Amino acid sequence: MYKQQVTSTFFHCLRCSYEWHPKSLGKEPKVCANPKCHSPYWKEPRREVALDEHLEIRVGAREKQVFVNAAELAGISLSSWVRERLRQVAIKEREDAEQLLRDRFKVSEEDEEAGDGG
Ligand SMILES: [Zn+2]
Numbered sequence: 001m002y003k004q005q006v007t008s009t010f011f012h013c014l015r016c017s018y019e020w021h022p023k024s025l026g027k028e029p030k031v032c033a034n035p036k037c038h039s040p041y042w043k044e045p046r047r048e049v050a051l052d053e054h055l056e057i058r059v060g061a062r063e064k065q066v067f068v069n070a071a072e073l074a075g076i077s078l079s080s081w082v083r084e085r086l087r088q089v090a091i092k093e094r095e096d097a098e099q100l101l102r103d104r105f106k107v108s109e110e111d112e113e114a115g116d117g118g
Contacts, residue, residue, distance in 0.1 A: 013042040016075065036075030057082075 010021045011029060018034035032042035059067070071081035 013037060013039065014045045015039045015042055034075070
């Protein structure tokens with residue numbers, strides 16, 4: 001045959017649009033292969049959330065530059081970077097508070113499953 005069609009499989013990140021060829025076809029990658037993205041949600045399209053609320057924070061110039069650099073490193077906008085970090089901290093603090101409440105109002109050790117609870 002003088003002419004042969006070549007097909008190749010590649011993945012496409014729905015978060016950063018990065019495309020890459022898989023090392024093995026057997027299993028799907030867990031994260032985006034783009035080192036700047038590395039999103040575990042690369043198969044899910046970004047949800048369209050109305051971002052029409054403003055949150056004003058005052059920072060020093062040097063502090064802002066640190067945030068800008070970090071956002072650049074992560075490959076996302078400064079706004080997304082700040083929003084994602086704030087969300088992570090909010091979730092973590094809420095989880096910690098809930099754990100604290102569980103520990104404080106623990107009725108008896110038998111009601112809880114075995115474990116040291118930290
Ligand atoms: Zn990506």
